[in-house]
Amino acid sequence: MKLFTRYIVFLYLKYFFIFFASLECFFVVVDLAKYLDRLPSSANLMVLLIFYDFLYASNFILPLALILAQIVLFLALVKNSQFTAFLALGYTKIKLFLPVFISAFLLTCVYVLLNFTSFAYAKEKIDMIVDQGFLGDFKKDLFVKYDHSYVYFGRIFPFLKSAENIKVYEFNSEGTQLERILESQKATFNNNEWILENVSIKQIKNILKLGETPLNIEEQAEYKILSGFKPKILDSIYEQENGMSILDAYEAIFLLKNQEINTQKMRGVLYSLVFFPFFAPLIMVILAYFVPNSNRYCNLVANALGMILMVLVVWGIFFGFSRLSMSGFLQPEISILGPVILLGLSSIWMFFKLSKV
DSSP states (O other), X not given: OOHHHXXXXXXXXXXXXXHHHHXXXXXXXXXHHHTGGGOOSOHHHHXXXXXXHXXXXXXXXXXXXXXXXXXXXXXXXXXXXXXXHHHHTTOOHHHHXXXXXXXHHHHHHHHHHHTTTGGGGHHHHHHHHHHHSSSOOOXXXXXXXXXXXXXXXXXXXXXXXXXXXXXXXXXXXXXXXXXXXXXXXXXXXXXXXXXXEEEEEXXXXXXXXXXXXXXXXXXXXXXXXXXXXXXXXXXXXXXXXXXXXXXXXXXXXXXXXXXXOOOHHHHHHHHHHHTGGGHHHHHHHHHHHTSOSOXXXXXXXXXXXXXXXXXXXXXXXXXXXXXXXXXXXXXXXXXXXXXXXXXXXXXXXXXXXXXXX
């Protein structure tokens, strides 16, 4: 790596970490103030709460820190006449900005990769600590359709991969006749399937005869249901705030599609995790075009405020659209993919204009 590239990258990362750490601390303090009357008494849980709140805050802080670091870096270079000096030495604008673009793009890729892990469930763990005072989460009364069956979970423990009080109602292929009712007090998720333990199977006869019992009851040690429905998928499908990893969201889309269930919310979650973070490096390309060559004929303060205002407005629009799509109000292809593609095309156009400056 050339000395010039190392210098620009070092300055950019320095400003980035300053903004990132400052905004993270501000967000965490404000968030803790919101939970002030419900903070855990345990020191260990308090540390975990701050840690998970820090992770959750990065969803909002990271793109803003990436953009603000670029704005401050190049306006500082312009103010100190270093930017003008680099241009006088033969460096083009595109060469000056390219190390910053690449750094921001790589940091965004790292963030997207983190969303494949349990990092994506930070908000859920915060809610567990605040609401329940421990990290043993469970959900009540989940009802799932699977093929020709309807499955009821009294309680489901996503992190323990187990459930209690399960009832399965199996219908015929036309969905008009109830054929069997299965009941089990416990189920575990293993080998990509839910395994019911000590199952009571009630077979309902289609043709009733006088003097005969309409039910045939038998006991079975194990019974497998819901192939592919991971505990976190079951948990997140019915949540208002869909905290899911990219892998779980991807699998949930195919599972729901096979069951002919609307996948709009899950697509919104997936697109938000994969495409929305690239808002930052794309808009950085556009902002680079408006950086002045010299501080003599421009008002740097007004220039900086204009850039920041534009970023906040665009970020607010993108964030609002992503939330509306995740809630099922808007189609994610229109509210997330559409704006990202439009911003990407604008960035490409500005990149070619920047390379000619």
